[in-house]
Amino acid sequence: MANPPADKVGAAPKAKSNTQQAVRTIKQMILENQLPAGSSHLESELAEKLRMSRTPVREATLILEAQGLLEVRPRHGVKIVPLSxxxxxxxxxxxxxxxxxxxxxxxxxxxxxxxxxxxxxxxxxxxxxxxxxxxxxxxxxxxxxxxxxxxxxxxxxxxxxxxxxxxxxxxxxxxxxxxxxxxxxxxxxxxxxxxxxxxxxxxxxxxxxxxxxxxxxxxxxxxxxxxxxxxx
Amino acid sequence: MANPPADKVGAAPKAKSNTQQAVRTIKQMILENQLPAGSSHLESELAEKLRMSRTPVREATLILEAQGLLEVRPRHGVKIVPLSxxxxxxxxxxxxxxxxxxxxxxxxxxxxxxxxxxxxxxxxxxxxxxxxxxxxxxxxxxxxxxxxxxxxxxxxxxxxxxxxxxxxxxxxxxxxxxxxxxxxxxxxxxxxxxxxxxxxxxxxxxxxxxxxxxxxxxxxxxxxxxxxxxxx
DNA sequence: GACATTTATTGCGTATACGTTAATTTATAC
DNA sequence: GTATAAATTAACGTATACGCAATAAATGTC
CATH class of the missing domain: 1.20.120.530 (GntR ligand-binding domain-like)
Structure with a gap:
């Protein structure tokens, strides 16, 4: 029984599609405070940073919104939710x-x-x-x-x-x-x-x-x- | 103060974007067993049923997947997760x-x-x-x-x-x-x-x-x- | 100078096109 | 008849185009 390629502990192992990759890196950027709490970022900016088109980053933001890490606010960009x-x-x-x-x-x-x-x-x-x-x-x-x-x-x-x-x-x-x-x-x-x-x-x-x-x-x-x- | 159009109890009231609408109706179809547990459905089928393009339904499925109601299985369509x-x-x-x-x-x-x-x-x-x-x-x-x-x-x-x-x-x-x-x-x-x-x-x-x-x-x-x- | 109104900008929502790749079917060898 | 390989199909992932609507800027009015 061949195991899937072992990955770093705690990190999500699979990253086939650009969307998945975007989820991972954006999440990481949030956790590492590269995208600070309360800051806002346009989809197009993020897309540029991640070197991909808007589509996969947009999909990623929807997923991350569902996880409560950020908030999609039309025309204001995604906002990294600050925690009180x-x-x-x-x-x-x-x-x-x-x-x-x-x-x-x-x-x-x-x-x-x-x-x-x-x-x-x-x-x-x-x-x-x-x-x-x-x-x-x-x-x-x-x-x-x-x-x-x-x-x-x-x-x-x-x-x-x-x-x-x-x-x-x-x-x-x-x-x-x-x-x-x-x-x-x-x-x-x-x-x-x-x-x-x-x-x-x-x-x-x-x-x-x-x-x-x-x-x-x-x-x-x-x-x-x-x-x-x-x-x- | 004009209220937003009153909606059925328990239903999410807002439905501005097609994506949000797709989330609501697909969820409803699942809960009402119109999309039975275990069944699979192509993105394009759903899009046709909901009279919109693939993009918003695709976004909706990502959100619903995050909520655990369905599973996106590439090339097999979205599967309504059956509960054991x-x-x-x-x-x-x-x-x-x-x-x-x-x-x-x-x-x-x-x-x-x-x-x-x-x-x-x-x-x-x-x-x-x-x-x-x-x-x-x-x-x-x-x-x-x-x-x-x-x-x-x-x-x-x-x-x-x-x-x-x-x-x-x-x-x-x-x-x-x-x-x-x-x-x-x-x-x-x-x-x-x-x-x-x-x-x-x-x-x-x-x-x-x-x-x-x-x-x-x-x-x-x-x-x-x-x-x-x-x-x- | 403050406020209202118009115009311009821009960011997003959606549709669509297209290449990629997995699933399926067909063909071929044994 | 079975198994493998090749060819085909089709669904998806991603990029891109474009119009709409919300915001910002500019202009005019009092």
Whole structure:
């Protein structure tokens, strides 16, 4: 069974059509703040930047609009949607409850130990990143852990939704990454969630993860308010 | 202040561009089973049916694909995605947890009594529909109640997600509407949820609604399995 | 100088044309 | 009769053209 060509973690692997490619690169440009929140861009500008005609970029913007990353405003260009503190609250509420449900669902199953390897590795990587105070590495491992949780939960739609809203929240997380205190407690939470899943303690798994996410939300929202980052 | 032309309840009111119109009518055709689950349709066929060129219908299919109602399969036409029992389980898990969160969020606020009017009316309408055994009317009022819950919760993104997945589940609900026993208990649940919201008892509101949804899910899934409706 | 009205510009919505490529059919070899 | 290969068909992906309508600019009026 030949696997499809392996790709970078987290990146959408397929990019056959120009439309798909446009979706990927525009999304990336948004997440990397090359297209800053609140800025507007004409279809023709984007087309020029991406070296293709208007048609595929136009199709891409429709898809990205459906994902909530931008807004198509006729005659004003596509606007990269800025996120207010309230928006962040909305997003984190959703992530909290869906990921926690995922933890519960995972705990209701029995997995062979190797299924936990990736999650364990993510936790270890977070430990290492903490010791060396490498926050980028920590954030990346953290994302991996959360993604693993969604995989173990087994509900594909939950995974899709969380991915979408994670994308939306990413800018704010990147912004606050260096403002927050060293995230030592997170690792503890993750370990306990994973342990609860192993033990089939679904109530506990859900509860711990909920608490974990609620705290993370509180932290990030406090930072955004404190530093007057009203829209990112 | 002249209102925009009033539209049917629940339908998206705006339809300026052909693309938007195509989204609406194709969605409607799917929900009404004019385009049955599992069937495929060429872009050009749809364009002809909708009396417009390929471009706007093509854009519409991209949007509808993002909403999970259909799948664009190059050279095979767009396929109306059929939902298996497992898909229904996925969807109901999401609706359960998000609506229940919405109930919790609503309970944490204080509303003037008139804010509950629509929800109260929906409950009353369900009572009336039960007495006259009018299931369509019941289903419609039920939807209204759930929509009100999302409105009261105040998280726009939750409302959007639930709307999307409600659309996906609608066919299955329509199918089982006349198979299930008379839904008398639902009204009781709804009343209690609303009461808990009034009282600010957020834990209770969330809990009751969760139970309510879990039971509804169990019922519908049993029916789908019993009648061997493996894909709708 | 402020405001209304006309004109000009431009960005988008839609149709259409066309090359590409996958699916299908036909032909050929075994 | 089956399997492989070649030829055909057709659906899609993309580019392009063009008119419309919304915005901006310019002009005129008070």
């Amino acid at each position: 503190v309230d928006d962040m609250r909305e997003i984190y509420q959703i992530l909290t409850v869906l990921e926690s449900l995922s933890a519960r669902l995972a705990a209701k199953k029995r997995f062979p130990e190797e299924e936990f390897e990736a999650a364990e590795a993510a936790i270890r990587n977070m430990d290492i990143a903490l010791e060396t105070d490498n926050r980028e590495a920590w954030a990346q491992a953290d994302e991996t852990f959360h993604r693993e949780l969604l995989r173990l939960g087994g509900n594909k739609r939950i995974a899709t939704i969380c991915e979408t809203y994670n994308d939306q929240a990413r800018r704010a997380r990147a912004l606050t990454l260096y403002m927050r205190p060293s995230p030592t407690k997170s690792n503890d939470d993750h370990r306990r969630v994973l342990e609860a899943i192993r033990n089939g303690d679904f109530e506990l798994a859900q509860e711990i993860h909920t608490l974990h996410r609620v705290q993370a939300m509180g932290l990030i929202i406090d930072l955004l308010e404190k530093y007057k980052l009203h829209a990112v | 029992v497992d898909d229904m389980r996925e969807i109901y898990q999401i609706l359960t947890v998000l609506e229940s969160l919405s109930a919790r969020l609503a309970a944490k606020k204080r509303f003037p009594e008139e804010e509950f009017e629509a929800a109260e009316a929906a409950i009353r309408n369900m009572d009336i529909a039960l007495e006259t055994d009018n299931r369509e009317a019941w289903a419609q009022a039920d939807e209204t109640f759930h929509r009100e819950l999302l409105r009261l919760g105040g998280n726009k993104r939750i409302a959007t997600i639930c709307e999307t997945y409600n659309d996906q589940a609608r066919r299955a609900r329509a199918l089982t509407l006349y198979m299930r026993p008379s839904p008398t208990k639902s009204n009781d649940d709804h009343r209690r949820v609303l009461e808990a919201i009034r009282n600010g008892d957020f834990e209770l509101a969330q809990e009751i609604h969760t139970l309510h949804r879990v039971q509804a899910m169990g019922l519908i899934i049993d029916l789908l399995e019993k009648y061997k409706l493996h894909a709708v």
